[in-house]
Amino acid sequence: MARNQWAGLEQDLAGASNSPLNILIARDEDIERASRSMKAMSHPLRLKILCMLGDRECSVQDIVEQVGTSQSNISQHLAILRDKGILMCRKDANRVYYRVGDARTLRLIEMMQDVFCTRNL
Template identity: 70%
Template sequence: MDAKIEDILYDENDIAKAARCLKAMSHPLRLKILCLLGKNSISVQDIVEQVGTSQSNISQHLSILREKNILGSKKEANRVYYYIDDERMILLIEMMRDVFCSKH
C-alpha cells in the first residue's frame, strides 16, 4: 500500500522541526556527542575527555544543539551537565546506532 503525501506530512511545524534537528545532527562531532550522551547526563568536562577535542569546540557544538532544542542542561556546583531533552531524539540515536554501528 503506497503512502499518500497527506498521510506523511501531518504538520508543517513537525516537518520543519525534524529538518532543523537533522541538519544540526548532521555534523560529525555533534552526532558523536549525541551518540555519547544517549540516555545519560554527562558533564562538559567528561564530553571533552571522551570526544577528544577542545572545550571551546565542544561548547560551540553543545550551544548549537541547545539552540535547536535537542539538548537540555543542568548545573550542579561548578559543572554543567548535558542530556538529550527529547525522547524521540533518543530513539533516533538508538536507531542510527543499530543501523550504522552494528558489527556484521
C-alpha cells in the same frame, strides 16, 4: 527505483492518509522543525556527543575528555544542540551538565546506529 516501483509507493502513501508520515508532510512547520533538528544532529562531532551521552548526564569536562577535542569546540556544538532543544542542561556550582532531552531522540540515534554502523561480531 524504477518508475513502476514509484507508482506502487505513491499508491501506498495515498492510501495511508492517516499514517504518521502523511501527517508530518501535511504540516510545513513540522517538516521545518524536523529538518532543523536532523541537520543539528547530522554533524559528525555532534552525533558523536549524542552517542556518547546516551541516556546519561555528563559534565562538559567529561564530554571533552571522551570526545577528544577542545572545550571551546565542544561548547559551541553543545550550544547548537541545546538551542534546537535536543539537549537539556543544568548548572551545579561551576559545572554544567548535559543530557538528551527526549527519550525519543535516543531511539532515533539507536535506529541510526542499527542502520548505518557496522558491528564487529
